[in-house]
Amino acid sequence: MSQFASSPPGYPRFRDYPKLRELHRARLAQAAVRSSHHASSLSSSSWRQQQQYRTFMSVGPSHSTLLSQTINYPVTTTNNNLGQRRYFWNRLDRVRQDWDLRYWERQAMNNPDDIHVQHEYMRRLPAQGRIAYVRDPAVTVLGPQSAALYLQTLQDLNQSNYLDVSDLLRKLERGGSLPAGATQAWKDHAMQEKWNKKDQVTHLLQYLTGGGSAVTAGMGALASNAAGGSLGGGFDGNNMARSPMAPSMLTGGSGRTPNQPLHVQVTQAPISPLRAAAGLVGRVALMFVGFAAIGALLDSQGFGRGMGMNQNSKHVQEADKDGKKVKFEDVKGVDEAKSELEEIVLYLKDPTRFTRLGGKLPRGVLLTGPPGTGKTLLAKAIAGEADVPFFYASGSQFEEVYVGLGAKRIRELFEAAKKKKCAIIFIDEIDAVGGTRKLKDQSALKMTLNELLVQMDGFDANDGIIVVGATNFVESLDPALLRPGRFDKHVVVPLPDxxxxxxxxxxxxxxxxxxxxxxxxxxxxxxxxxxxxxxxxxxxxxxxxxxxxxxxxxxxxxxxxxxxxxxxGAERKTAVITKETARNTAFHEAGHAVVGVLTEGAMPIHKATIMPRGPSLGMVSMLPEGDQTSQSKRQMLAMMDVAMGGRAAEELIFGDEQVTSGASNDIQQATRIARAMVTKFGFSDLVGIVYHGGEVGEEASAETRALVDTEVKKLTQGAYLRAKNLLTKYADRHRMLAETLLEYETLTGDEVRDIVTKGIKPNRPVINKSGGERGDTSIVEGGGGKGKRSRGSFLPGLGRSRSDESATR
The missing domain is CATH 1.10.8.60 (Helicase, Ruva Protein; domain 3)
Structure with missing residues (x-):
């Protein structure tokens, strides 16, 4: 739709929204004064529905009707309650109205001949926008509703002099609302009656709002009589009296009949953003309190059970008596922990055995240890051996959104156990509810822990009830929970040997x-x-x-x-490995293996492989004879020699310029061992038999740290020279082992020892006949296998890949 250049002089175009809003506010202020005389004869009650105010009107003592159509009229009412509306929703409403106006503007542009769409668009425009829209030459068709809205706007704004009657009636004729010839007939009649433009606006608005049938009949008669010189067919006093709008329109009283609705424009005082925010917070808080109260009521015992909601509560869970029972013989690898817990079973089976001498068994047993060691299984075994009811819960089950609910569930759990003669209560991950209390903690967390403390050792006796807790973080528990009388028996469940x-x-x-x-x-x-x-x-x-x-x-x-x-990790069998990469990896890992076999004090080799796994291209796995709780100086030096074997092998085979960064993790491991020998174990004569805390001895003085660095360098350099000398001496076995790795990819410890000590290769089919090459190497031709790869390392003990992910070749 084009801009409407034919707007009255001095008025902005209808799309100039800010300026139009300023004019609109000024007109509202004037209209409030101008229409004050209507207040005595007007009683109304209004309500807000979809941002549109409708009004019940009373005209006379007995006539009451609901207006069905809204036309702008300068009547302003003030609703004192609307001052409480929130600032945010007012802004949102203005955005919605703007979107709505733009939507109907597009509809009017796409459907210029649809008078219904036209009316919806005009109804949403500001007053000056309606005037400009009708006067726009691009608008060639008008409907009776749009024309009436336009005339009413002219009348409200006292701008009847801007009426172009001929243009308006021609557009009505094109829209099919008036018969042909009605324009000329109207002009002749208006000249005969000596109507000015204000009179024409009033009479034409009266006739248009009289209904579709009246318009057609009146204008038809007017047009048919125009040729005969009779001008009274539709606009004399008698004909106008027959119009449905005549009683009110003749007297100039707008908004008094159903055919001329009243538009109520509500004004309100501006609300500050601070006041609006305070009101919003207050309402949200009130709603939250209300919902919380309703939820607590529904979850409470009396109401919930009365409604049949908590008959099968999941918060108090008892193990199935008919299910499979766990015995101590089903728990392996924790014999020391089982022996301590056997006292609990004896007490539950025969309490008099302990009470005859005045002894009391601990009321609580705390199982601590790493995850997966069998703490929960031990608790089940206690209940299975003693054949008593077993109640269990998780620490996280006691906490939810409602304050006090955790303490309530603690009470329910102990009340269910008290109904039994003897029972075991098992709380898994008890650190979730029994953590150390702090002043800044929420009161709900403190309430739950306080209730647990009272139930375990309060005024009420809990004879026959044993509480078993399990946690991985005993240091995080509250000291009050660990004192004698509660969890006073601690059983450590370590990793199995x-x-x-x-x-x-x-x-x-x-x-x-x-x-x-x-x-x-x-x-x-x-x-x-x-x-x-x-x-x-x-x-x-x-x-x-x-x-x-x-x-x-x-x-x-x-x-x-x-x-x-x-x-x-899984084998990367689809990895693309070139011959150069495979050869470098094979000699690197063979260097670890040869030094490991020939160095006294080194752990036995379990496996050597150049099969890529995870970030590593190869590894040598070394296993101890058994669980080692300590290591000798010889063993530590041997571990350093083995770690340096890979770097020394690369230098001997490929030269100084071809040494790769794949040995970075090996160097890191050797340095860590050397620093621990100097700062923690007292294996340095210069530093002495002292202990320096921190990873790198931060607690020592500057002079001592410099001395530590010198000793660490001396140890690592010595390990490198010993590995290099050993590989030089046994260069033929080193080369044989590397070539065998290229053929078989993986060798067992016995096969490695046979090659190094006897020079005997495995008696089994060769796996790789391409010199260690794997995958489609054509995609990396010219690269020489110099992608970023971690070389891998020897693995003492577990066989875990300890390669540094940031290391590159």
């Missing part, structure tokens, strides 16, 4: 089928640091691999595959 790991493996192996070549001793030695849950996962992974391969039993190869997959 090599014997415990073997017992756990044997227990899970009974549930599957193992091949005769499986040696669980070797598997137990190679899983240092694994928990019972980890070992269960190991057996499960091996069973899945054997099933996928179609094997009838789990063999040693599958067991090693499952262990390496858990510790180091």
């Amino acid at each position: 090599v014997g415990g790991r073997k017992a756990i493996l044997e227990m899970y192996a009974k549930k599957t089928k193992l091949a005769p070549d499986v040696d669980l001793n070797i598997v137990a030695r190679g899983t240092t640091g694994m928990s019972g849950a980890d070992l269960s996962n190991l057996i499960n992974q091996a069973a899945i691999k054997a099933s996928v391969d179609g094997l009838s039993a789990i063999n040693m190869h599958v067991m090693e595959y499952a262990k390496d997959k858990i510790l180091m």
Whole structure:
């Protein structure tokens, strides 16, 4: 739609919204004074619905009607309650009105001949915009509703002199609202009656608002009589009296009949943003309190049970008596913890055995240790051995959004246990509810912990109830929870040692089928640091691999595959490895292996491989004979020599300029061992037998730190020279081992020792006949395999890949 250039002089165009709003406010102020005389005869009650105010009018003592059409009229009412409306919603409403106006503007542009769309658009325009719209030459068609709205606007703004009657009537004729010839007939009649423009606006508005049938009939008669010279067909006094709008329009009283509705414009005092924000916060807080109160009421015992909502509460859970019971014999690898817990079972079976001498068994037992060591299983075993009711809950179940709900659930849990003669209450992850209290903590958290403290050791006796808690972070618990009388018996459940790991493996192996070549001793030695849950996962992974391969039993190869997959990640069989990369990796790992076999004090080699796993291109795994709680100086020096073997091998085979960064993790490991020897273990004569805290001895003086750095460099340099001399002396065995790795990719510890000590290669088919090359190497031609790869390292103990991810070749 084009801009309407034919607007009355001095008025802005209808799209100039800011200026129009200023004029609109000024007109409202004037209209409030001008229309004050209507207040005595007008009683109205209004309500707000979809941003549109409708009004019930009373005209006379008995006539009342609901207006169905809204036309702007300068009547202003003030609603004192509207001053409380929020600033935010007013802004949102103005944005919505602006979007609505733009939508109907597009509809009017796309449908210029649709008088209904035209009326909806004009109804949303400001007053000056309506005037400019009708006077625009681009608008060629008008409907009776649009014309009436235009005339009413002229009358309201006292701008009747700007009326172009001929243009208006021609547009009505084109829209089909008036018959042909009505324009000339109207002009002749207006001249005969000597009507000025204000009179024409009034009479034409009266006739248009008389209804569609009256317009057609009146104008038709007027047009038909125009040729005969009779001008009274539609506009004499008698004909106008027959119009439905005549009673009110003749007297000039707007807004008094259903055909001339009243538009109520509501004004309000501006609200400051601070006051609006305060009101918003207050209402939100009130709503939150109301919802919280309703939720607490629904969750309360009396109301909930009365409605049948809490008959099967999940917060108080009792173990199934008919289910499978766990016994102490089902718990492996934690014999010391089991022996301490047997006292609990004896007490529950025969309490008089302890009470006859005045002894009291601890009311609470706290199980601590790393995840997966069997703390929950031990608690179940206590209940299974004693054959008493077993209630269990998680620490996180006691806390929810409602204040006081955690304390209530603690009471419910102990009340359910008190109904039994003897019972065990097990709270897993108790640190979630029993953490150390601080002043800044919320009162709800303190209430839950306080209720637990009271239930465990308060005025009410809980004889026959034993509380068992489990946590991985005992240091985070509140001291009041750990004092005698509550959790005064602490049982540490550590990671299993090599014997415990073997017992756990044997227990899970009974549930599957193992091949005769499986040696669980070797598997137990190679899983240092694994928990019972980890070992269960190991057996499960091996069973899945054997099933996928179609094997009838789990063999040693599958067991090693499952262990390496858990510790180091899956094999990257699709990795693209060039001959140069494979050769460099093979001599690097062979250097570790040769030094490991020939150095006194080094751990036995378990496996050497150049198969890529995770970020590592290869590794040498070394396993101890058993669990080592301490290491000698010789063993530490041997570990440093083995770590330097890879770097020394690269220098001897490829030269100083071709040494790669793949040995960065090896150097880091050797440096860490050397620094610990100097600062922690007293293995340096210059520094002395002292202990310096921190990772790098930060607690020492500047002079001592400089001396420490000198000693560390001396130890690492000595390890590098020893490894280099050993590889020079046994260069032929080093080369044989590297070439064998290129052919077989993975060698066992026995095969490595046979090659290094006897010069005997494995008696099995060769796996790789391409010099270690893997994958489609054509995509990296010209690169020489110099992508960013971590070289890998020897692995003492676990076989975990300790390669530095940031290391590059």
